[in-house]
Amino acid sequence: MDPGLTLEHYRHHLEALYGFYAPLEALLASRLGGLLPELRAEERWKLPLLLKDLRDLGHDSASLACLSRNTALPPISGLPEALGCFYVLEGATLGGQLILRHLQRHFTGIPAGDFVFFRAYGEEVGPMWRAFGEALTRTSAEEASELFDARTIQGAKDTFDAFEHWLRQEAEDSSAYS
């Protein structure tokens, strides 16, 4: 949201999000392993969106392969932690709508791509968020376990911490650009 945001900053931020989402979504997919089809996980992966934006900003397969990937992933040992982690990734789509409008205004007339990552599900962001919440609430009710709920909440907290750690590192790197 920084008024001084340059195209270079924006691209660098997307590169950092790619380095975070790529390994994390792979881990999430393996932990979910087809469980909870009502989550519609396959419709929610953000990696294809980040790839589209990065290619629009000049990346190709060779340069994408050189991007650093987060190895300090949140500990997702099971389904509850996976749900907590997914909650954070899905929640981020809400702010994405505000960021999208800001970027469209900010980069008016500049070839910055279609901002498909921050656009996420477009008109469907609200319904997708509500559907996610309902699936999470139903699963918690079915499990009827305080431990399950505590592990889900810890999964979300660990994901926020991992995001902050990785993006703080990214911000330090990007200060090299300004």
Ligand code: HEM
């Ligand atoms: C309407 C509600 C929301 C608004 C207006 C909002 C706004 C924002 C803004 C402006 C940023 C960018 C900050 C930056 O670049 O420095 C951001 C990032 C983020 N938000 Fe939110 N947010 C909302 C809801 C949520 C919820 C519910 C969650 C999670 C449960 C969440 C998770 C995140 C995460 C993980 C990031 C960092 C990654 C990213 O940029 O996508 N947000 N949010």
